Amino acid sequence: MNFKLLGALGLAVVLAACSDESNKGASTGAGATAQETGAAPGSEADLVANVGDRVFYDLARNTLSSDAQATLDKQAAWLARYPQVSVQIAGNCDDRGTEEYNIALGQRRANAARDYLVAKGVAPSRISTISFGKDRPTADGDDEQAWAQNRNAITSVK
Amino acid sequence: MTPRFNPVRDQIAFMSYANNRPRVYTFDLGSGSQRMLGEFNGISFAPRFSPNGGQVVLSATRGGGSDIFVIDLGSGAKRQITSSGAIDTSPCFSPDGSQIVFNSDRGGSPQLYMMSASGGGARRISFGNGSYGSPVWSPRGDLIAFTRLAGGRFSLGVMGPDGTGERILTEGFTVESPTFCPNGRVIAFCRQSASGAGGAGFSSGIGTIDITGFHERPIRTETGASDPAWSPLQG
Numbered sequence: 001m002n003f004k005l006l007g008a009l010g011l012a013v014v015l016a017a018c019s020d021e022s023n024k025g026a027s028t029g030a031g032a033t034a035q036e037t038g039a040a041p042g043s044e045a046d047l048v049a050n051v052g053d054r055v056f057y058d059l060a061r062n063t064l065s066s067d068a069q070a071t072l073d074k075q076a077a078w079l080a081r082y083p084q085v086s087v088q089i090a091g092n093c094d095d096r097g098t099e100e101y102n103i104a105l106g107q108r109r110a111n112a113a114r115d116y117l118v119a120k121g122v123a124p125s126r127i128s129t130i131s132f133g134k135d136r137p138t139a140d141g142d143d144e145q146a147w148a149q150n151r152n153a154i155t156s157v158k
Numbered sequence: 159m160t161p162r163f164n165p166v167r168d169q170i171a172f173m174s175y176a177n178n179r180p181r182v183y184t185f186d187l188g189s190g191s192q193r194m195l196g197e198f199n200g201i202s203f204a205p206r207f208s209p210n211g212g213q214v215v216l217s218a219t220r221g222g223g224s225d226i227f228v229i230d231l232g233s234g235a236k237r238q239i240t241s242s243g244a245i246d247t248s249p250c251f252s253p254d255g256s257q258i259v260f261n262s263d264r265g266g267s268p269q270l271y272m273m274s275a276s277g278g279g280a281r282r283i284s285f286g287n288g289s290y291g292s293p294v295w296s297p298r299g300d301l302i303a304f305t306r307l308a309g310g311r312f313s314l315g316v317m318g319p320d321g322t323g324e325r326i327l328t329e330g331f332t333v334e335s336p337t338f339c340p341n342g343r344v345i346a347f348c349r350q351s352a353s354g355a356g357g358a359g360f361s362s363g364i365g366t367i368d369i370t371g372f373h374e375r376p377i378r379t380e381t382g383a384s385d386p387a388w389s390p391l392q393g
Contacts, residue, residue, distance in 0.1 A: 060267070062222065088178075095350075098291035098305050098334050099160065099385070100204040100217075101261055101268050103173075103180070104245040107201055107219040130178065131201060131219070135159075142331070142352035 042082035044157040051078045054138075055113055057151040059094075060105070062112040072113060075155055076120035086158045089113050091131045092138070094147035099133060106131030113153040128158065160204065160335075165390045166211035171195065173203045182216050184231070196229050196236050204247045206294075209255045215239075217247040226260060228275070239277030250294050251275065252319070259283070259293040259302055259319070270304060272319065283321030292334055295319070298342035301369065305334040314347055316369055327371040337388045344368055346377070346386040 039045035047053050052075070055068035064072065079085060091110030093102040110129040118124050139149035161172040168187040173180060182195045182202040196202060200219030207214055212231055217224045226240040226249045240246040244264035251258055255275060262271050262280075270284035270293045284290040288308025295302055301316040306326070313329035314336055332350035339346070346366045353360035362382040367374040377386075 095332065096307060096310055097268070097289075098248070098261070098307075100248045101245060101263075101291050103201060103203050104217070104219055104224040104247050107224070108222045108245065111219075111222060130180065140357045141354055 042085050042157075047075070047078065047087075047155065047157060051075055053156065054152045054154040056148060057109055057153070059147075059151065060097075062105070062108045064112060064116060068113075069116065072116045073120065076117050076122055079117070079122045079126065086126045086128070087155050088128045088130060088158050089117075090136075090154045090156070091129070092136055092150055092152050092154065093134045094150045095134045095137065095142065096147065097134060099135075102133035103131050106133050109151070109153045113155070160385050162206050162387050163389050164207045164211045165209060169211075170387075171205035171207060171214050171216075173205065182214070184214070196227065196234070200224070204249065206250050208251050209253055215249040215251060215258060217249065226258070226277075237277075239273070239275075240280070248292050252295050253297055253299045257319070259295060261291045261293060268307075270302065270321070272321075283317070283319070284324075285321065286324055292336065294336050294338065296338050296342040296369075297340055301342070303336035303338065303345050303369075305336065314345070314367070316345075325371065327367050327369070328365075328374055333365075335385050337386050339366075339388050340391045342369070346388055348384040348386060349376075350384070 039049050052071040055071050089110045091106035093106050097105060110131055114127050114129050117127060137150045139146040159173045161170050163170055169184055171182060171184050173182050180201045182205045183192055184195055185192045195214060198218040202216055202218045205214050205216040214229050214231065215226060217226050223244045224247050225238055226246050228237045228239055242264045244262055246260055246262045248261040249258050257272055258275050259270060259272050261268055265282060268289040268291050269282050270290045271280045272283050273280040286306060288306055290304050290306050292305045293302050302319055303316050306313045306315055311329060311331060312333045313326045314333045315324055315326040317324040330349055331352045333347055335348040336345045344366050346364055349365050350362040351360060362384050364377040364379060364383050364386045365374060366377060
């Protein structure tokens with residue numbers, strides 16, 4: 001966990017987020033090919049390499065672009081192929097919002113991705129959701145490009 | 159995250175990602191006992207105590223939004239006071255306990271709203287450029303401190319509870335999470351800088367500023383810090 005409570009001496013504070021957990025599997029996304037990569041079928045590595053583990057959102061939005069829908073279509077097909085697999089969808093935001101608002105916005109994004117997968121026939125019981133708000137950026141830096149990467153919903157094998 | 163002091167008891171409320179299940183907890187500083195507050199299917203977050211310390215107002219995600227609830231700490235009873243379907247969060251009681259200011263995107267963008275503590279009659283009070291968030295009521299009752307976002311930059315300001323007299327006190331890449339000192343004259347807040355490649359140049363710290371907009375100062379902490387909460391006066 002990135003956060004620890006500090007003792008209170010008049011002010012209680014929380015340690016700032018560090019981004020050492022960022023960058024794992026960055027920039028896979030919708031461009032992944034269906035080629036075999038040696039990853040175990042039905043594994044997290046398989047999902048990342050051959051399906052695409054994340055979808056991206058426009059600023060302050062939770063609508064699914066055609067690219068996002070294409071990635072989720074592939075995730076739904078992959079989940080149909082590996083019915084024993086359960087996943088978590090984590091919604092994330094760029095840092096141009098408040099801490100608390102972005103927790104809800106990230107959850108809104110995770111739920112949008114989940115609802116799409118469920119509409120494509122994935123059992124709701126196989127999908128859990130969570131939001132990390134703006135605290136788990138996958139791309140370092142504060143420019144439009146990094147923010148676009150950080151507005152996402154990331155699917156991972158549980 | 160987001161620790162908040164109970165105004166009358168040695169207790170804080172906060173949100174934790176323990177067990178991959180983000181929820182609000184209370185923690186008794188004397189006994190060290192901790193408990194999850196209420197049962198929610200979604201994420202519970204953004205807790206703040208009522209002025210008498212007997213209740214916590216918080217929000218919980220549902221569908222595409224989040225609702226605001228008041229939980230009685232004695233009985234555990236949970237009362238839902240918003241159900242807009244939008245994101246309603248960052249609720250904060252007025253010092254007399256009769257009203258709640260909160261953040262909502264029910265009108266499209268995140269703005270500040272005021273409602274009665276029982277939940278009725280929400281009306282928007284923020285009308286400047288951009289979006290608003292993290293409203294907090296001054297202990298004196300005369301001001302709401304808030305975060306405003308416009309043009310990709312944050313500013314921190316105050317306005318009257320009816321939305322009039324808005325003044326920006328300071329601004330920056332990120333300035334948020336205002337919290338008043340007990341006499342209402344100084345606000346502590348979090349200031350963060352932008353990060354470059356590899357996270358270079360990022361810093362997160364606590365500062366204070368007078369409600370006049372003068373005397374801004376950093377508060378030194380051993381590590382980076384965010385989410386300040388100013389304690390009540392000790393008896």
